[in-house]
Amino acid sequence: xxxxxxxxxxxxxxxxxxxxxxxxxxxxxxxxxxxxxxxxxxxxxxxxxxxxxxxxxxxxxxxxxxxxxxxxxxxxxxxxxxxxxxxxxxxxxxxxxxxxxxxxxxxxxxxxxxxxxxxxxxxxxxxxxxxxxxxxxxxxxxxxxxxxxxxxxxxxxxxxxxxxxxxxxxxxxxxxxxxxxxxxxxxxxxxxxxxxxxxxxxxxxxxxxxxxxxxxxxxxxxxxxxxxxxxxxxxxxxxxxxxxxxxxxxxxxxxxxxxxxxxxxxxxxxxxxxxxxxxxxxxxxxxxxxxx
Amino acid sequence: xxxxxxxxxxxxxxxxxxxxxxxxxxxxxxxxxxxxxxxxxxxxxxxxxxxxxxxxxxxxxxxxxxxxxxxxxxxxxxxxxxxxxxxxxxxxxxxxxxxxxxxxxxxxxxxxxxxxxxxxxxxxxxxxxxxxxxxxxxxxxxxxxxxxxxxxxxxxxxxxxxxxxxxxxxxxxxxxxxxxxxxxxxxxxxxxxxxxxxxxxxxxxxxxxxxxxxxxxxxxxxxxxxxxxxxxxxxxxxxxxxxxxxxxxxxxxxxxxxxxxxxxxxxxxxxxxxxxxxxxxxxxxxxxxxxxxxxxxxxxxxxxxxxxxxxxxxxxxxxxxxx
Numbered sequence: 304x305x306x307x308x309x310x311x312x313x314x315x316x317x318x319x320x321x322x323x324x325x326x327x328x329x330x331x332x333x334x335x336x337x338x339x340x341x342x343x344x345x346x347x348x349x350x351x352x353x354x355x356x357x358x359x360x361x362x363x364x365x366x367x368x369x370x371x372x373x374x375x376x377x378x379x380x381x382x383x384x385x386x387x388x389x390x391x392x393x394x395x396x397x398x399x400x401x402x403x404x405x406x407x408x409x410x411x412x413x414x415x416x417x418x419x420x421x422x423x424x425x426x427x428x429x430x431x432x433x434x435x436x437x438x439x440x441x442x443x444x445x446x447x448x449x450x451x452x453x454x455x456x457x458x459x460x461x462x463x464x465x466x467x468x469x470x471x472x473x474x475x476x477x478x479x480x481x482x483x484x485x486x487x488x489x490x491x492x493x494x495x496x497x498x499x500x501x502x503x504x505x506x507x508x509x510x511x512x513x514x515x516x517x518x519x520x521x522x523x524x525x526x527x528x529x530x531x532x533x534x535x536x537x538x539x540x541x542x543x544x545x546x547x548x549x550x551x552x553x554x555x556x557x558x559x560x561x562x563x564x565x566x567x568x569x570x571x572x573x574x575x576x577x578x579x580x581x582x583x584x585x586x587x588x589x590x591x592x593x594x595x
Numbered sequence: 596x597x598x599x600x601x602x603x604x605x606x607x608x609x610x611x612x613x614x615x616x617x618x619x620x621x622x623x624x625x626x627x628x629x630x631x632x633x634x635x636x637x638x639x640x641x642x643x644x645x646x647x648x649x650x651x652x653x654x655x656x657x658x659x660x661x662x663x664x665x666x667x668x669x670x671x672x673x674x675x676x677x678x679x680x681x682x683x684x685x686x687x688x689x690x691x692x693x694x695x696x697x698x699x700x701x702x703x704x705x706x707x708x709x710x711x712x713x714x715x716x717x718x719x720x721x722x723x724x725x726x727x728x729x730x731x732x733x734x735x736x737x738x739x740x741x742x743x744x745x746x747x748x749x750x751x752x753x754x755x756x757x758x759x760x761x762x763x764x765x766x767x768x769x770x771x772x773x774x775x776x777x778x779x780x781x782x783x784x785x786x787x788x789x790x791x792x793x794x795x796x797x798x799x800x801x802x803x804x805x806x807x808x809x810x811x812x813x814x815x816x817x818x819x820x821x822x823x824x825x826x827x828x829x830x831x832x833x834x835x836x837x838x839x840x841x842x843x844x845x846x847x848x849x850x851x852x853x854x855x856x857x858x859x860x861x862x863x864x865x866x867x868x869x870x871x872x873x874x875x876x877x878x879x880x881x882x883x884x885x886x887x888x889x890x891x892x893x894x895x896x897x898x899x900x901x902x903x904x905x906x907x908x909x910x911x912x913x914x915x916x917x918x
Contacts, residue, residue, distance in 0.1 A: 435613050437848070438896045442855030443873060443889050450877050450885070451625040451632075523738070530740045531859055535874060549743060553863075556746055557754050564750070567743035574738040 322512075322587035332583020338576030342569070346397060349390035357387040357543045368561050379548065379562045380555045388548050389569055395533075395544040396570070399460045400526035406464025407521050411471025412507075412514065418472070419479025420502050426476070433469045441466035442531055449537045459538050463528045467521060474517050478510035512588035519581035523574045530570045545570050603904065607897050612666070614893045618886045619665045623658070625882075630654055632882050634678050644678065674890065679881035687884060688869065688891050694764055695868030696895075697780075699857050701788040703846070706795035711842060713796070714803025715835055721808060729800045736797020741856050745790040745863035752786060759785045762865040787864040791856050795849075799842055806838040813837075840910050847903025850896045 326332050360383055368377040368385070377385050418429040445462040452458050482488065483506060491505050532538050533546030540547070545566035552562030625632050630648045649655060653664045668675075674684040713732075717725040753761040760766070760783045765776065810816065811834050819833045861870030869888050876884040 435610060438610055438851060438893050438900065439614070439617075440851040440854040440858075440889070440892045440896060442858055443892055446858075446873065446877055447621065447885055447889055450880070451621055451882070527740050531742060531855075534740070534742050534859070535862065535877075537877065546740075549740075549746070553746060556749060560750055563743070563746050567740060567746065570743065571735075571739045574740075575734060578734060578737050 322584070324587075326583050326587040329583045329586060331579050332586070335576045335579025335581075335583060338572055339580060342393060342573045342576060343397070345390060346393035349393075353386060353390055355384045355387035357383060357391040359383065359387075367559070377559075377561050379552050380559070385548075385561065385565055388543050389545070389566060391543040392545040392548055392566060393569065393573075395456060395539070395542045396526055396529055396546070396573070399456055399463070399529040399538075400522050402457075402460040403463035403467065403525035403528065404518060404522040406460060407467040407471055407525070408514070408518050410464065411468040412475050414468070415472035415475025416479055416502050416507065419476035420483055420498070420506065422480070429472075430476075433472050436466065437469040439466060442528070445528065445532060446535065446537055449532060454537055454539055456539050456542060459529060459532055460525075462532075463525050467524065467528070471514075471517055471521065474513060475510065478513060479506055482506045482509055512584075516581055516585045516588065519577060519584060523577035523581065526570065526574055526577070603901060607901060610897055611894065614890055615666055615669050616662070618890055619662055621886065622882065633675065669890075674887040675883035677876070677881050677884045677887075679876065679879045679884070684883050684887035687872070688887050691867060691869050691872045692891065693868075694866055695854075695857055695861070695870065697784065698787055698791065698861065698866060698868060699853055701784055702791035702857075703795065703853065705788060705792040706799055707842075707846065709792075710796045710799025711803045711835075711839065713800040714842075715807055715830060715838075717800065717804040718807030718811065718834075718838075719830070726804065729804050733797040733801040736794050740859075741790060741794055742859040742863050744793060745787070745860055748786050748790055749863070759783075761786060764867050783866075787860050787866050790863070791853070791860045794856060795846070795853070798849075799846070802842050802845055803838060806841045807834055810834045810838045836910065840907060843903060843906055843910060847900055847907075850899040850903075851892075854892045854895060 360381055362374050362378045362384075364378060364380050368375065374384055375386055379385060379388070414429050414433065418426040418433075441463075444466050445459075448462040448465070449458055479502075483501075488501060488505060491501050496505070529538065529544070530546035530549075533544045534550040536547070536550050538544060538547060548566040549563050552559070552566075556563050622629050622632055629652070630645050633648050633652065634644055653661050656664075672685055674688075676682075677684050677687055680687055713725065713729060717723070717729045720726060749761045752759050764780055764783050766779050766783075807830075816829060816833055819829050824833070857868065858870035858873055860866070861868045862874050865871065869892065873885060873888045876882075876888070
């Protein structure tokens, strides 16, 4: 993030500091950050504070929350501790969510950058590929990939990344198309900078704000995606995750509401946190749009 | 105009071909013997069946020949045999296509009509109650997993207020004519369509609101007001029609996501459509069916994109001139 800082007007503070100022003053953005912080804290510190194996059978099946002091959130259909599952389940969901979002951004930004920068036939060909991936129904395609190959966490993250990148590519492309015509890009060209230099060190830093917002929303989408796959039982069965808990508890839904409701609420709060942060970033980077 | 349509149809055909090639590649790339992949690992296929598959798919021939064989048969409407259901894949899928299309169309219609109304209402007062409702709705609609919303509705309507059936599409016990049957299906449709529709209701209302606010600032709105057009007309005619275009565009672009949502919703409500079939055949390792469903749903997306393009042109005659 080292934009060329050779401005003639001395900037008192960077644009990032200014954005943070706006972000900080938005209650909903701070709520989102708080939610996200709590979920991450629970995932990382939880296993040390509450040392129960989420796969171990600890009590009678379908014990409601609050009935046993040692099992605050009750047990599932096999008698496993729900609270332990919620703590452990977060790490798989978050890891896949972040990894998938990283893959999405990597593919999307590279393809979008080349298409937007070069235009012409390169743009045409890359956009055809993008359009092809856009007509594939994402969840179905990920389901196929995960079943044909092994449902490991890596494959799940890859499958989600492969189906999610077209939107990022389109956004990156439109930003690059806009920025490449600006004067400072011509100036760089005039002093003899190479294409790679211009793409990655001049245009990309200036295209970052909308890409950061998009990356945040991509994380939220990837988490929902992972939850959907593991709800269908297509994620790694040896790793506890919130979606898996919902999938295996849904048959007992009418007798034991907590087995399904609690992990779902965790997914909801996590994605809510991510999207509030995303909205806050969007407002912070586009102060003029705030009225909407 | 006609040349444009022709070009789009050709492009759609190329996309369809590409999806078939992708399907073929997926079978080849999957670990293990392609014949076993086609037969389905769970089937424990007999030696004759395996030999028949090898012969039919030309698995002893070089890859390009195999691809040509596969494409040739697919273009004649033969996507192979489901060894799990013991039926041709295309028959199987066609028998499940109706319920999925019904579900998706109902959910989309509900989301479109209510969402644009709500968005329009909210745009009258950017700080009013309707605007707050749109904001909350869009946050919940985006953040809650669709299958979880469905399960919560099942708890609500299955246990607390048993108003609507929570599984299946028809009541087998119910006797009667076509009207009774249609009403029965509509009754079963309420919860799945509501679950799927809520996600898009949230998005469309937010989008309509944003796009209305933008359009309302335009010069021609001021002109309309200045020449004495009533507020109802300004909102309903001048602004709304122009604000609808981005909503239609987004709705068309999201069609793949909508089908993905339908897969989850169908699984939750045991709705006998393509999604449930996809889930069952994945559990059964019935790959020809799974890949067939992938192909058909992509086909639906491509057709939906063509239709969206057409509707956009109706809404905005400027686009009709071609670009």
